[in-house]
Amino acid sequence: xxxxxxxxxxxxxxxxxxxxxxxxxxxxxxxxxxxxxxxxxxxxxxxxxxxxxxxxxxxxxxxxxxxxxxxxxxxxxxxxxxxxxxxxxxxxxxxxxxxxxxxxxxxxxxxxxxxxxxxxxxxxxxxxxxxxxxxxxxxxxxxxxxxxxxxxxxxxxxxxxxxxxxxxxxxxxxxxxxxxxxxxxxxxxxxxxxxxxxxxxxxxxxxxxxxxxxxxxxxxxxxxxxxxxxxxxxxxxxxxxxxxxxxxxxxxxxxxxxxxxxxxxxxxxxxxxxxxxxxxxxxxxxxxxxxxxxxxxxxxxxxxxxxxxxxxxxxxxxxxxxxxxxxxxxxxxxxxxxxxxxxxxxxxxxxxxxxxxxxxxxxxxxxxxxxxxxxxxxxxxxxxxxxxxxxxxxxxxx
Amino acid sequence: xxxxxxxxxxxxxxxxxxxxxxxxxxxxxxxxxxxxxxxxxxxxxxxxxxxxxxxxxxxxxxxxxxxxxxxxxxxxxxxxxxxxxxxxxxxxxxxxxxxxxxxxxxxxxxxxxxxxxxxxxxxxxxxxxxxxxxxxxxxxxxxxxxxxxxxxxxxxxxxxxxxxxxxxxxxxxxxxxxxxxxxxxxxxxxxxxxxxxxxxxxxxxxxxxxxxxxxxxxxxxxxx
Numbered sequence: 291x292x293x294x295x296x297x298x299x300x301x302x303x304x305x306x307x308x309x310x311x312x313x314x315x316x317x318x319x320x321x322x323x324x325x326x327x328x329x330x331x332x333x334x335x336x337x338x339x340x341x342x343x344x345x346x347x348x349x350x351x352x353x354x355x356x357x358x359x360x361x362x363x364x365x366x367x368x369x370x371x372x373x374x375x376x377x378x379x380x381x382x383x384x385x386x387x388x389x390x391x392x393x394x395x396x397x398x399x400x401x402x403x404x405x406x407x408x409x410x411x412x413x414x415x416x417x418x419x420x421x422x423x424x425x426x427x428x429x430x431x432x433x434x435x436x437x438x439x440x441x442x443x444x445x446x447x448x449x450x451x452x453x454x455x456x457x458x459x460x461x462x463x464x465x466x467x468x469x470x471x472x473x474x475x476x477x478x479x480x481x482x483x484x485x486x487x488x489x490x491x492x493x494x495x496x497x498x499x500x501x502x503x504x505x506x507x508x509x510x511x512x513x514x515x516x517x518x519x520x521x522x523x524x525x526x527x528x529x530x531x532x533x534x535x536x537x538x539x540x541x542x543x544x545x546x547x548x549x550x551x552x553x554x555x556x557x558x559x560x561x562x563x564x565x566x567x568x569x570x571x572x573x574x575x576x577x578x579x580x581x582x583x584x585x586x587x588x589x590x591x592x593x594x595x596x597x598x599x600x601x602x603x604x605x606x607x608x609x610x611x612x613x614x615x616x617x618x619x620x621x622x623x624x625x626x627x628x629x630x631x632x633x634x635x636x637x638x639x640x641x642x643x644x645x646x647x648x649x650x651x652x653x654x655x656x657x658x659x660x661x662x663x664x665x666x667x668x669x670x671x672x673x674x675x676x677x678x679x680x681x682x683x684x685x686x687x688x
Numbered sequence: 689x690x691x692x693x694x695x696x697x698x699x700x701x702x703x704x705x706x707x708x709x710x711x712x713x714x715x716x717x718x719x720x721x722x723x724x725x726x727x728x729x730x731x732x733x734x735x736x737x738x739x740x741x742x743x744x745x746x747x748x749x750x751x752x753x754x755x756x757x758x759x760x761x762x763x764x765x766x767x768x769x770x771x772x773x774x775x776x777x778x779x780x781x782x783x784x785x786x787x788x789x790x791x792x793x794x795x796x797x798x799x800x801x802x803x804x805x806x807x808x809x810x811x812x813x814x815x816x817x818x819x820x821x822x823x824x825x826x827x828x829x830x831x832x833x834x835x836x837x838x839x840x841x842x843x844x845x846x847x848x849x850x851x852x853x854x855x856x857x858x859x860x861x862x863x864x865x866x867x868x869x870x871x872x873x874x875x876x877x878x879x880x881x882x883x884x885x886x887x888x889x890x891x892x893x894x895x896x897x898x899x900x901x902x903x904x905x906x907x908x909x910x911x912x
Binding site for chain 1: 792
């Protein structure tokens with residue numbers, strides 16, 4: 291029984307019977323409410339239990355721990371993502387990550403969909419074959435491991451080569467949004483990298499268009515399937531080695547048509563937005579935690595594979611590839627944000643507030659020009675980006 | 689983005705709420721409800737069916753009369769994931785006030801059994817609930833022209849007459865207002881949705897140029 295005593299007494303005293311005991315799920319002894327004015331104790335991380343806890347050691351010894359949750363609006367959401375490199379200490383990476391929007395504008399200008407509705411209500415039940423080598427958590431989430439090819443291969447003098455095969459831990463779910471089935475996945479590698487990605491499959495919409503906006507599919511010339519974009523936004527609340535001291539930096543390399551290239555670092559002290567560049571990348575760095583080499587630990591975001599869709603005036607949220615905002619719990623989606631306290635879209639979250647707890651919003655676009663091979667069921671097309679450790683360990687963790 | 693948050697002191701509301709009937713029954717919580725294991729949930733676990741029901745109950749306590757007339761509707765309950773309250777078990781109840789065309793989000797502290805914060809605004813567009821989705825389909829079927837078209841398509845695909853909206857594969861999405869003609873301008877303040885309708889043969893009806901205005905109970909033709 292975990293009901294606060296005062297309220298319980300009130301309930302009993304006023305004779306409000308019929309309240310199921312199991313409904314009373316307040317703070318228990320292990321996480322009692324702090325006395326008024328006392329600082330709140332930080333809960334242990336990850337703050338969940340089976341079947342919501344994923345705790346997996348990959349074959350090389352790297353370990354990932356995290357919680358998953360199927361939220362009504364955002365669907366699959368991962369929290370308290372912690373990484374233990376081989377031979378190293380556990381370090382926090384993400385406090386939370388989920389999809390923040392799938393914006394689907396068609397090339398003729400209309401229609402234009404914002405596909406995040408109540409994703410939690412439209413998760414697709416996974417069959418055993420949909421989760422190969424893994425374990426389904428409930429009906430909708432798969433947790434599995436799979437090979438990722440060579441982790442490294444180095445030839446040696448008068449010795450066999452030094453090589454190893456790498457592995458990923460993958461956590462994913464599928465959602466049916468209209469014609470499309472979206473596979474929403476995060477892969478956690480044994481070298482500390484994270485790959486968030488979304489695969490679109492299911493069926494094409496079947497929207498026809500003038501030939502300038504599509505591609506002839508099916509027999510002959512009768513049907514022109516309209517081209518469209520999937521502009522996918524992820525929300526990533528990084529808490530590198532804890533919530534404090536996180537800073538976002540952007541790296542550029544000057545020199546075009548010159549022999550020299552020079553590294554230029556820009557530190558975002560205020561909320562910011564940025565566009566991709568071929569060699570540009572960002573990192574979230576903890577300014578206090580250092581690896582054994584004395585270097586600051588960080589995770590790098592590399593988003594170079596986006597089609598970089600840029601929409602009209604009323605879709606300004608499409609006009610940057612990365613947004614960095616100060617953490618606010620009510621800023622959840624990149625468009626049609628569902629909470630009254632905050633602005634409606636990610637471009638308006640960014641308004642020069644000082645950054646002390648940065649949240650990153652990554653926008654990756656894919657432009658889909660249909661082909662005959664897309665006839666039902668449509669083959670999966672993937673889009674995503676990479677998050678890689680930079681100086682988390684002092685050498686290759688293996 | 690810095691905006692204020694209204695914290696309300698609703699002393700006693702939680703206890704009063706317990707007296708009411710359950711608005712949502714455990715087991716009807718959609719896939720997000722925790723199906724755990726024995727014992728109470730951990731802080732980071734999804735809400736259990738019981739917690740969702742109780743949060744809905746507590747959040748709705750002061751809105752009973754208006755809910756019974758359908759002017760106010762509980763859309764859904766999400767686990768509150770505010771980092772600043774990570775040591776507490778909290779839920780956010782999304783409530784739509786059709787009378788004022790306003791979204792209300794009430795944060796319920798499940799430990800204290802009361803509403804601890806409320807925010808509300810017009811023009812906010814949370815995704816449609818299941819009940820709204822069904823109502824949008826009923827409105828569409830009640831429209832003479834669209835109703836006839838859907839019934840004919842259903843009969844052709846299924847080989848039998850459509851009995852009700854629940855025979856259709858439905859998916860509602862929030863309508864994002866753009867310049868889609870004079871009628872659709874109402875959606876900047878009204879609760880409007882797009883509706884995807886799937887037939888038993890797996891095909892989809894073309895509903896791209898339709899929005900359903902639930903506030904005005906009207907079907908809107910989108911123009912472009």
